[in-house]
Amino acid sequence: MGTACAARLADIVDVLLLVDKDDGSAVKTAKSLVGDDRRAKVEPFPLDVTDREGLSCLSSRVSELGTLRAVAHAAGISPTMADWRQVLTVDLVGTALLSEALLPLTTQGTAVVHFASIAPLLDPSGANPAAEAALDDPLGAGFLERIHEAVGSTIEDSGIAYIWAKRGVQRLVQREATRFGRLGGRVCSVSPGIIDTPMGRQEAATRSTNDWLVEQTPLGREGHADEVAAAVAFLLSNEASFVNGIDIPVDGGVIAALRTAVRLGQDRRRDP
Template identity: 30%
Template structure:
């Protein structure tokens, strides 16, 4: 006999989402709102962040937006205070902003340093306010080596992705490590820190995969479920980890990968 599933209730909470202008970030901002949270939508693309916030406000939720470069530590710290001023709280941090690995230094700066700055200032602020939850976007690339059919392509943009891939893998391994260490450091101060590790997800970042039907098929077959993931599937996991339903989970990186990591 089927049983009703518990509904996650984040009413009265304020969630801060980086990379909220598209893809996983936008889907997660919308899911936070659906669960009752107010949402600060932050993105380096101010227009994208604004569209997400307007979508939330237009459906009866509460949201604000700001432009944020997560590689600017001062701006990251300031953005948390802006959230307190605009929405009256700060309870959940989703460190999601990232790039796909075209440039070595940029990839490390955004994917690793950007998450670190969020953790450094966000965890302490949450602790001072009595606790909260942080979720970081890692990747299957942070759990193991990355298999990429694009490596078969030569003389195209795919070559740059391949060459920058080592920075992507290094940065996502760093996210997994920082997640564990911050969970240890803040566990007794009321702050839970977890991460999600998406497989290949149908977002603007993976658009190049869909430019070739055969390549897309090969990426799909890397996942035992035989398809790419959807942004809302990652969003659901993030909202769960941010909620009291995950009250005894911290330091964990949750694969949301259609089985990729069990290959």
């Protein structure tokens, strides 16, 4: 999905930084985006999004190149890729660190889109104020210990940790809308459903939930990376200049379908 977003951005910005922990992957993608029909000069930039020093270098490089126009932040790991600590650190703490690095570069017209997930929207658990307070301070001391205490041992399941991490991203976007907005910038997120990507296929191989969600999707299929990238491109475009602080599910309607089914079930139980 990050590659698909990069292909879109190569047509709307003057300089495109391809940030990836895998330098080889960044270089390969950069080469694929070079051509006479592309507007942007493409430059690979190796970086672990949880590396504060590396993020400082990224910020400096952006400043050298010009004005920050658009950011598509698709870096993340799924439950089968790491343990609960790593999932929370990369998916939420890394997002918060990137946001801190970008804020000083924000100016009129800057737009940022972070990747969340429909996973929190599927979570049936009730409100947990202590956990939400921890999520809202991911850069504070002892974050992992605080979220563990609030949620309990269930968060040691990397799938549960993923839900909380992506919920944290959605909440971060709501908070950052104010800080970025005061500088003339915008921050939103997208929450992909079941998308046909290598990461998605890896998850599907170990979780039957993925197949079930595809069956429940009104459009009757998985999504494609380009479809997510199209939503991201819109949010980053001037066409979305008054869209700020929201999350957009790109899920083929599965969340709507499941919520409708729940409401219908509740209505039936209430019928005399």
